[in-house]
Amino acid sequence: MDFIKKTSIHPVIAHHQECEALDLSKGYDPVQITSFIELGGRAAGGYNEKRPGMYVAAHFGNLRNIHMGIDFWAPAGETVFAIAEGQVVYTANHASEGNYGGTVVLKHRIQEKEIFALYGHLSYQSLEKSVPGKALLAGDTVGWLGEPAENGNWPPHLHFQLSYQDPGEADMPGVVSEDDRQRALKIYPDPRIFLGPVY
Template sequence: MTKTKIKPVMNLPDEYEVFDFSNGYDPEVMTRFVQSGGWGVGGYSEKRQNMYLAPQYENRRNIHMGIDVWAAAGEPVFAPISGEVAYLANHEQQGNYGGTLVLKHTLKGKIYFALYGHLSPESISHLKPGLKVEAGEKVGELGAEEENGNWPPHLHYQISIEDPGEADMPGVVSDEELEEALKHYPDPRILLGEIY
């Protein structure tokens, strides 16, 4: 049996910041950070204070179910292993994902659905559900703030063990939803590797 070689989802440099938003978040600081060429990673299952203030979060959904990679708009994102395009959407609502892609992968006999949020809608416009992608293939680019839900540019990467049925997954959940969410949305380092 051949071992699946997992490719990087982004071109992370050798050195980058690992952020902890459990004590707060400042969007202006993050915007300046990525505009200056900074790279950073934000964690999985992290309870984040004062970050999810758009109405749909009801000021209670604040536990992060993906991993973020912060970088400049236009940075490419890649498929870590071969798979196929499952779903595409553009979630334009304030605080939402903007351009969104879900790829379906099989790894060690298990099926995973991987969501890429905050992409440039233009960068994924050539993709169609059912299209096969190869490991390491470019599948999109990070979107600018005005097209990715008004977030400083970053990739929200989340995996699900169940078919989400659309290009969407709850990127943050409440305390009451956490136990169930952890069963459905495992740690994305299964496909990202140990990036922190």
């Protein structure tokens, strides 16, 4: 995978170099992850990772468990930044259990390509900060990581996902089924092409 080295790409969270790699392909323990975060730990990982036993909410249909973004696990309140110049195009509060909570989608143009970036599991306050139509520069604040009560009841983290297609709303399938995997990989590229080797 070629990392696009451009000075306009900004880290999506601070201290991203300090993130440990977190592999959830062998199981998900929210208590352990929460304790790790509360002790100041930071972790990243998950693109194209099959995560058994993690996505049990009804809307996953007990079939979708292959992750299409990168998760950055960090304390609630952590600032989330725009990776590049762009515009807020969609926002929503997906408040149901296991969903994204506060969600913002930006449209970027990077190396002459239009790409959409979803920032999920944000605080409610983030939706007041980033409103549709707002222009952002690389490094501007998109929002803040939400507490479990406002992020779909997950340990605090950012779900960051890219799409070559306009999603048309503040939503993208963060996990897909095995049947949809190959098609999804063509639409939702590995964020490390822009962010570099964050894990």
